[in-house]
Amino acid sequence: MGLxxxxxxxxxxRMPSGEILVTPSGMIYEDMVxxxxxxxxxxxxxxxxxxxxxxxxxxxxxxxxxMPPINAVIHxxxxxxxxxxxxxxxxxxxxxxxxxxxKGPVKVCPFSSAASVEMGIQTVENAGDSLxxxxxxxxxxxxxxxxxxxxxxxxxxxxxxxxxxxxxxxxDKVACLSPEQVDQAVGIFKYYGQGKAAIPQDLTKKx
Ligand SMILES: [Zn+2]
Numbered sequence: 001m002g003l004x005x006x007x008x009x010x011x012x013x014r015m016p017s018g019e020i021l022v023t024p025s026g027m028i029y030e031d032m033v034x035x036x037x038x039x040x041x042x043x044x045x046x047x048x049x050x051x052x053x054x055x056x057x058x059x060x061x062x063x064x065x066x067m068p069p070i071n072a073v074i075h076x077x078x079x080x081x082x083x084x085x086x087x088x089x090x091x092x093x094x095x096x097x098x099x100x101x102x103k104g105p106v107k108v109c110p111f112s113s114a115a116s117v118e119m120g121i122q123t124v125e126n127a128g129d130s131l132x133x134x135x136x137x138x139x140x141x142x143x144x145x146x147x148x149x150x151x152x153x154x155x156x157x158x159x160x161x162x163x164x165x166x167x168x169x170x171x172d173k174v175a176c177l178s179p180e181q182v183d184q185a186v187g188i189f190k191y192y193g194q195g196k197a198a199i200p201q202d203l204t205k206k207x
Contacts, residue, residue, distance in 0.1 A: 003076040003154055004029075009139065010054040013147055014064050014071040018042065022060060024051035055115035062120030063143070067127070070143045072150040077139040080161035081106070081154075085134035091157070092176040094164055096185035099177070101156035102142075103186065104130040111136040132157050180207040 003009070007029070012022045024036045038049035044061055046053070054060065060073055084091050085108040093099045098106070107126040112118035112135065123141045126133045131153040132142045140157060144150030167174045177185065184207050191199040 001155060001158075003074075003078045003158060004139075005077075009074070009076040010056055010060070011075075011147075012054070012057075012060045012064075012073045014042075015039075019047060020061065020064055022053045022057050024049075025054050027051070056119060058115075058117045059120030059123070062117050063123055063141070066120075066124045067143070069145055072144045072147040074142040074144075074147075074150045074154050075139060076142070076154050078154060078158045078161075080165055081132075081134050081140050081157050082138065084108070084161045084164055085136050091134065091161060091164060092174075093182045093185075094167065094174060094176050095160050096177065096181075096189075097156045098160040099182045099186050100189040100192075101152045102130050102132045104128070104182065106130055106132045106134055106157055108134045108136055111138070114138065178207070183207075 007026045010023045012020060014020055020040050020042055022038045022040060023032065024038060027036060036051050038051060038053045039047045040053070041047065042061055042064055044057060056075060063070060063073055081091070089108050091106040093105050107128070107130065109122035109126045112122050119135060122135070123133050127143060131144055131149065132140060134140055140154055142150045142154035142157065144153055164174065184203065187203050188199055191197060
């Protein structure tokens with residue numbers, strides 16, 4: 001999907017038992033097998049796995065400690081969202097798919113070094129209710145209560161960032177959704193997909 005190439009970024013998850021799964025450092029994703037993923041306590045004590053854990057593990061564990069509803073973190077170097085982070089402090093809700101996936105605008109964190117706990121501190125401080133932040137001059141932290149939710153967040157963030165970059169290349173005036181339109185989009189999205197109830201008509205009225 002172009003979110004992270006070769007060995008860039010990492011994926012981590014909190015298991016229902018409370019243990020944390022973290023991808024290994026510097027391994028190409030296509031070469032990785034299940035046994036390469038480390039199992040550790042939230043304090044970083046390795047329970048299973050022979051590999052060196054991601055260099056960002058301290059930051060990831062900080063996020064899991066400080067954000068109990070978050071059970072999955074995907075860290076990427078996705079280019080369009082990262083580009084937006086070089087020129088602004090926030091990616092506004094310019095398309096409905098962004099708040100559907102990230103739950104709101106996406107803030108840009110001040111720069112922090114890779115492999116530092118500061119990456120985690122900045123993520124917690126800037127995420128608010130959103131399921132993603134952009135790390136200035138680095139990449140993205142996408143969050144979710146599930147791995148699927150975190151993946152949706154980074155994919156739709158990248159799509160929205162690409163749209164934003166294209167729109168900005170044509171004009172400095174880029175349209176944004178109002179807070180009411182954002183709430184409406186998030187409300188409608190709850191009915192999206194198979195096996196869901198019909199969308200209540202008053203939810204789609206003009207706001
Ligand atoms: Zn990184």
